[in-house]
Amino acid sequence: MSVLVEISEVSKVYERGRQKVEVLHHVDLDIQQGDFLALMGPSGSGKTTLLNLIGGLDSPTEGTLSVAGKRIDNLGEGALAKWRAANVGFVFQFYNLLPMLSARKNVELPLLLTRLGAAQRKRNANVALELVGLADRAVHKPGELSGGQQQRVAIARAIVSDPTLLVCDEPTGDLDRHSAEEILTLLQQLNRDHGKTIIMVTHDPKAAEYARHVLHLDKGTLVERLAHGSSGPETVPA
Amino acid sequence: MKYFHLVWGALFRSKTRTLFTLLSVLAAFLLFGLLDSVRTAFANASGSVAGVNRLVTFSKVSFTMALPKSLQPRIQAIPGVAEVSYANWFGGIYQDPKNFFPSEAVAENFLDLYPEWVLSPAERDAFRHTRSGAVIGQSLADRFHFKVGDKIPLQATIFPRKDGSNGWDFDLVGIYHVKDPKLKGQENALFFNWNYFDESTRFSSGGSTVGWYVLKMSDPNQADGVAQAVDALSTDSDHETKTQSEQSFTASFVKQFADIGLIVGAIMGAVFFTLVLLTGNTMAQAVRERIPELAVLKTIGFSNPSVLGLVLAESVLLLVLGGAVGMALAGAVIDITRAQMGNTIPLAPVDASTWLRAVGLMIAIGLIVGALPAIRGMRLRIVDALAGR
Numbered sequence: 116m117s118v119l120v121e122i123s124e125v126s127k128v129y130e131r132g133r134q135k136v137e138v139l140h141h142v143d144l145d146i147q148q149g150d151f152l153a154l155m156g157p158s159g160s161g162k163t164t165l166l167n168l169i170g171g172l173d174s175p176t177e178g179t180l181s182v183a184g185k186r187i188d189n190l191g192e193g194a195l196a197k198w199r200a201a202n203v204g205f206v207f208q209f210y211n212l213l214p215m216l217s218a219r220k221n222v223e224l225p226l227l228l229t230r231l232g233a234a235q236r237k238r239n240a241n242v243a244l245e246l247v248g249l250a251d252r253a254v255h256k257p258g259e260l261s262g263g264q265q266q267r268v269a270i271a272r273a274i275v276s277d278p279t280l281l282v283c284d285e286p287t288g289d290l291d292r293h294s295a296e297e298i299l300t301l302l303q304q305l306n307r308d309h310g311k312t313i314i315m316v317t318h319d320p321k322a323a324e325y326a327r328h329v330l331h332l333d334k335g336t337l338v339e340r341l342a343h344g345s346s347g348p349e350t351v352p353a
Numbered sequence: 354m355k356y357f358h359l360v361w362g363a364l365f366r367s368k369t370r371t372l373f374t375l376l377s378v379l380a381a382f383l384l385f386g387l388l389d390s391v392r393t394a395f396a397n398a399s400g401s402v403a404g405v406n407r408l409v410t411f412s413k414v415s416f417t418m419a420l421p422k423s424l425q426p427r428i429q430a431i432p433g434v435a436e437v438s439y440a441n442w443f444g445g446i447y448q449d450p451k452n453f454f455p456s457e458a459v460a461e462n463f464l465d466l467y468p469e470w471v472l473s474p475a476e477r478d479a480f481r482h483t484r485s486g487a488v489i490g491q492s493l494a495d496r497f498h499f500k501v502g503d504k505i506p507l508q509a510t511i512f513p514r515k516d517g518s519n520g521w522d523f524d525l526v527g528i529y530h531v532k533d534p535k536l537k538g539q540e541n542a543l544f545f546n547w548n549y550f551d552e553s554t555r556f557s558s559g560g561s562t563v564g565w566y567v568l569k570m571s572d573p574n575q576a577d578g579v580a581q582a583v584d585a586l587s588t589d590s591d592h593e594t595k596t597q598s599e600q601s602f603t604a605s606f607v608k609q610f611a612d613i614g615l616i617v618g619a620i621m622g623a624v625f626f627t628l629v630l631l632t633g634n635t636m637a638q639a640v641r642e643r644i645p646e647l648a649v650l651k652t653i654g655f656s657n658p659s660v661l662g663l664v665l666a667e668s669v670l671l672l673v674l675g676g677a678v679g680m681a682l683a684g685a686v687i688d689i690t691r692a693q694m695g696n697t698i699p700l701a702p703v704d705a706s707t708w709l710r711a712v713g714l715m716i717a718i719g720l721i722v723g724a725l726p727a728i729r730g731m732r733l734r735i736v737d738a739l740a741g742r
Contacts, residue, residue: 172652172735193656200654207739211649215362225653227355272653
């Protein structure tokens, strides 16, 4: 497997008034193409910040960050937006669907940024909804769907433009155990059967078990990396 | 167009709020349509084309000051003048002051200068030969259900009769109508014979003065030269004159009572200022509530200009929807009013130029009220917005 994400000496400092808070401290990390990585750690450890940097939602204060060989740490806002549209799918804890649009229209959103025609957009959205098992709910609005179904719509929206990378921030944090298992199984299936590289932030150790690797952060530093093999988890150098 | 459903969906995310805002926009543009119609009706009172063919000569000091009747043959002799007539303001009241309509004493040939007033030859003849005869416009006839043969009693407010009474009776001998819808305001007046007026009023000049002159041009292109020549007749006299187009004269006359344009402008300024505050507040609130949604759009790749455009399109759509319905309603109200009241109230149809001004206002106000929320949406930092900061 080749390296998809290369993070080298990345630091992130936020300014809160006059105070500077270093959230990530010289992080080095390589993520393989096709990996399913869970980022864990206590609140404030920097896992969401690291996810945001990898997803191109924010830029590092120091260091370099490449995805599929392309440096994204030095891209401007407009270029980053284009890059995100082409390369990354996002799944959030609270689904973040647009309430006034149907499930299909929500899934179609990323395709509005492409040159696809309306009919093709609709077809692609239907395929994505079918993949997450919600083809029969295409015309329902988010308010008419359960939490688990909404998250599946969000996953369909994340994969509809066939991105290289899926970044998921606590995708099961707002779901009951049963729905959470369905979502995690779906993510695992996307990783295994469709080759999607997935990076997932989670607090839940059970959710992390669905990942191939688990990375622990504490105070902005990588502290431990576990691999889930056939003989159980093993500790590897972070 | 592929973003339209996004804009539409965002606009009706809070249906009740949007409905009330739409109603306020609708009310503002309904008012705009009605007031602009009144303004246009006054502006077109004489009609721009007709005005070119006719000039009006009146006292330079004041419209109310009389001019010597001896000017008539001298004006008539000026090259370019086809015919000269004269008139005097009467200002009588029919039954009640609220029933006001213009009434004028006019020379025998006065109607000949207004071929656009359609009157049968028999009616014109009756007007010439009936001493107390009067003609009125169709709108006025419709308003008070007058018909030829009726007696119309007016109470004088300026010119009492020789016996000191204010009661003047006129025999209605003709009803004229105007074909051009823009000039329908001219149907709301009464004209009666100069001789009857001058012989019956206590303030008779004995036929030596008139209120103003109306000149028909043989060549409209000579209007400027003729106006100067007419005014030159009275230079350095005690009755210096001012000659101008009929349209300017009417505008000056109306301005004696009120500057309609200024009043309409002031009212609409206040209305649209309030509208800007109201819709501005609505848009600001709507965008504030949708910050996480805008952050999601930016997350999946919508650029800053796209977000800016979406919010601006939403506010413009809000204004255009409410404004278009308001203007359509204004058009309907004006049509119904004109049909039922026969132009008693001077109202011009809502025409293309009014629509154009209205659409311009809708877009301008939409952009103004959407600007700040749109900039806020454009500038939001994704990570802060998603974190609820």
